[in-house]
Amino acid sequence: MRITVLGTGYLGATHAAAMAELGFEVLGVDVDPVKVDALSRGELPFHEPGLPELLRKHTGTGRLRFTTSYEQAGAFGDVHFVGVGTPQRPGSQAADMSYVEAAVTAIAAAATRDCVIAGKSTVPVGSARRLAALAAEHARDGVSVELVWNPEFLREGFAVADTLSPDRMVLGIADDTGGAAAEAVLRQVYARQLGSGVPLIVTDYETAELVKVAANAFLATKISFINALSEITETAGGDIRTLADAIGMDERIGRKFLNAGVGFGGGCLPKDIRALRARAAELGVGESVRFLAEVEDINTRRREHTVATVTEMLGGSVVGAQVAVLGAAFKPDSDDVRDSPALDIAARLHSIGAEVAVVDPQANANAAARYPRLDYVESLEAAVAGAEVVVLLTEWARFKAMTPEELAPLVAERRILDGRNVLDPARWTDAGWDYRALGRRATPAGVPEAVLQE
Ligand SMILES: NC(=O)C1=CN([C@@H]2O[C@H](COP(=O)(O)OP(=O)(O)OC[C@H]3O[C@@H](n4cnc5c(N)ncnc54)[C@H](O)[C@@H]3O)[C@@H](O)[C@H]2O)C=CC1
Numbered sequence: 001m002r003i004t005v006l007g008t009g010y011l012g013a014t015h016a017a018a019m020a021e022l023g024f025e026v027l028g029v030d031v032d033p034v035k036v037d038a039l040s041r042g043e044l045p046f047h048e049p050g051l052p053e054l055l056r057k058h059t060g061t062g063r064l065r066f067t068t069s070y071e072q073a074g075a076f077g078d079v080h081f082v083g084v085g086t087p088q089r090p091g092s093q094a095a096d097m098s099y100v101e102a103a104v105t106a107i108a109a110a111a112t113r114d115c116v117i118a119g120k121s122t123v124p125v126g127s128a129r130r131l132a133a134l135a136a137e138h139a140r141d142g143v144s145v146e147l148v149w150n151p152e153f154l155r156e157g158f159a160v161a162d163t164l165s166p167d168r169m170v171l172g173i174a175d176d177t178g179g180a181a182a183e184a185v186l187r188q189v190y191a192r193q194l195g196s197g198v199p200l201i202v203t204d205y206e207t208a209e210l211v212k213v214a215a216n217a218f219l220a221t222k223i224s225f226i227n228a229l230s231e232i233t234e235t236a237g238g239d240i241r242t243l244a245d246a247i248g249m250d251e252r253i254g255r256k257f258l259n260a261g262v263g264f265g266g267g268c269l270p271k272d273i274r275a276l277r278a279r280a281a282e283l284g285v286g287e288s289v290r291f292l293a294e295v296e297d298i299n300t301r302r303r304e305h306t307v308a309t310v311t312e313m314l315g316g317s318v319v320g321a322q323v324a325v326l327g328a329a330f331k332p333d334s335d336d337v338r339d340s341p342a343l344d345i346a347a348r349l350h351s352i353g354a355e356v357a358v359v360d361p362q363a364n365a366n367a368a369a370r371y372p373r374l375d376y377v378e379s380l381e382a383a384v385a386g387a388e389v390v391v392l393l394t395e396w397a398r399f400k401a402m403t404p405e406e407l408a409p410l411v412a413e414r415r416i417l418d419g420r421n422v423l424d425p426a427r428w429t430d431a432g433w434d435y436r437a438l439g440r441r442a443t444p445a446g447v448p449e450a451v452l453q454e
Pocket residue numbers: 006007008009010011012029030031032035083084085086087099102103120121122123152153154155156267268
């Protein structure tokens with residue numbers, strides 16, 4: 001069985017390498033020749049732990065190749081995975097389906113052998129049924145092209161492990177005999193995962209599409225829930241981390257995705273909740289997910305509140321102040337700055353007059369491409385040199401490990417805002433810092449928390 005992966009970004013490049021690891025011959029297809037050239041040389045054009053090794057291994061053996069040619073892909077593949085982007089449509093909340101439509105049309109028209117198209121991109125409910133008709137319309141005479149929907153749940157930073165050992169797999173199939181045949185093909189592709197006990201949920205197209213966006217909407221809601229509570233603990237007193245630990249011990253709630261801080265970002269959660277709202281409105285059931293507007297409002301308020309807290313720490317104005325921003329990626333172990341809270345906060349601070357030095361272990365280049373006017377530096381030490389306030393926004397291991405003693409001789413003022421609740425408040429406060437965190441009441445410098453609680 002030979003596999004193609006259409007679109008070789010974060011999702012597609014990972015999927016292609018993982019399929020090669022499973023033993024298949026794989027052809028990755030992208031419209032971006034620069035990306036294709038890099039991948040063909042075994043060079044990953046983005047940061048993802050563990051993926052460079054897998055890419056080099058399989059481009060080395062020749063089992064994994066890349067091309068821009070749909071003609072080649074159509075002659076090659078028995079299964080074509082679609083992993084092209086579905087970004088937010090400019091000027092709208094809805095997903096831009098033009099890349100998926102182009103990929104499905106092109107591969108259906110190019111296929112010279114019977115094949116299955118397996119959609120992995122995140123799409124609005126109703127897309128698969130439409131795309132199946134589009135594929136049938138463009139398929140050559142005598143060539144059978146079946147479409148299944150097989151959403152992807154990987155997280156950046158854990159992409160390889162999530163692809164090879166997912167919590168579950170979901171397969172949406174057509175409600176005819178073609179659907180059952182395509183299911184059998186996908187069961188072959190995923191034989192190793194299924195053999196090791198990964199559950200496979202086989203369902204209709206609509207459920208499969210909705211499982212994906214529902215999962216992301218739920219995760220976003222969970223984050224905004226704890227962040228809403230953090231607005232209360234900041235005012236009333238209390239510690240959001242302890243609160244999260246305590247409610248998280250209830251198995252029905254669970255501790256994961258209850259880390260309060262500057263909120264969620266990335267190429268998926270924000271756009272997916274907007275696209276779900278847009279699709280629900282199109283279907284005339286916009287009310288059903290109206291709460292997602294609030295989920296997003298809470299998320300935006302965290303960014304505004306972070307800027308306000310920095311301003312307050314600086315005595316009411318950031319104009320001309322040296323601010324060290326630690327982190328630009330939307331989360332650690334990624335170089336992705338799409339809708340990154342860290343970068344957005346850095347840009348907001350700069351726009352109101354702060355002198356912002358940003359450091360990120362992997363995302364400086366992507367961040368500079370987006371906001372060239374910020375000052376990007378290569379080390380934590382360079383970022384905090386002369387800083388009047390240090391703002392930790394992405395919880396990279398290096399930033400979590402830093403100590404007040406290490407930073408004190410470098411900064412101009414001992415002020416720190418822990419935007420991810422990853423530092424030990426007592427340690428920084430005891431060392432004489434003005435330590436603030438999102439979701440914990442401010443503790444005046446030098447006064448241990450324990451004293452305040454008495
Ligand atoms: N990034 C992630 O962690 C995950 C992403 N997804 C979904 O997967 C999809 C892709 O996301 P990313 O990989 O992050 O996007 P990306 O922007 O990194 O990659 C998309 C790739 O598709 C290529 N492309 C565009 N049109 C094409 C065409 N007609 N034929 C071939 N290639 C084409 C682009 O050049 C680009 O390399 C989105 O729907 C996203 O919501 C789902 C789960 C995880």
